[in-house]
Structure formats: C-alpha cells, structure tokens
Amino acid sequence: MDADSKPRLVPKAMLKHDKVRDADLLLLPERVVQLNVSGAAILRLCDGTRTVGELVERLEEQFDTSGLNDDVVAFLRDARDQGWVVT
Template identity: 80%
Template sequence: MEPESRPRLVTKAMLKHDKVRDADLLLLPERVVELNASGSAILRLCDGDRTVREIVEVLEEQFGATGLTDDVLAFLRDARDQGWVVVA
C-alpha cells in the first residue's frame, strides 16, 4: 500500500452503523468487526477511486489534523492483511 494506491473494500464486505450499539461495523462473511471512529472514517473513503493521499487529505480536513499519512497507511496495510480491502 502506497500513497498513490486506490484501496476499496473487498466485494464481500459492507459497512453498517448499528443503532443499538451506536457503533460502526464492518460486515464480512461469518465475521463482524466493530470499528472505532477513525477506522470507520478511513474505510468509508475507500471507494477504489480515491488514492490514499486523497483519503488522507479528506481526513485531515475532517478532523482538523495534519500528518496522518503514516497512520492511515499503517491502518490500510493491516486492513489489507486482514482481507478487508484490496487495491483497485
């Protein structure tokens, strides 16, 4: 995963907000992952069109932060290793 990569959720994955738990969930076959706010924000932007660099720009604006590239890349590499995202 590099700054110019275009990640997207795997076809079998779906993001959903659970109103009962008030939590964002990543639904996969036979598996449910409860996401924290930052993980959810990152994965919601993984549409296969945006580059990692563009995702970081949106997140930095959304959260009023800077220097998120390394954290976002680390999360996306882990998400890829877990089978949640692929590079489009």
C-alpha cells in the first residue's frame, strides 16, 4: 500500500451507523465490526477514486491535525489483510 494506491471497500462490505449503539459498523458476510471514529472516517473515504495521499490530506483537514500518513497506511494495510479493502 503506497501513496498512489486507491483503496476501496470490498464489494461484500457495507458501512452503517447504528443509531441504537451510536456506533459505526462495517458489515461483512457473517461478521460485524464495530469501528472507532478514525477507522470509520478512513473507510468512508475508501471509494476507489482517492489515493491514500488524498485520503490522508482529507483526514488531516477533517481532524485539524497533521502527520497521519503512517497511521492511515497502517490501518489500511490491516484492513486489506482482514479482507475489508482492496487496492
């Protein structure tokens, strides 16, 4: 996964906000993953049109911070290894 990769959710995955739990969920066949705020924010941007670099820029603006590249890349690698995203 590098800055030019364009991650997207796998076709079988869907993001949903559970109002009862007030939590963001990643729905997969036979599996539900409760996401933290940053994980949900990253996955919401994974639509296959933005590069990892563009995701990082957007997230740094959204959270008014800098230096997120390593954390975002690490999350996306884990998400890829879990079968949540493809590039």
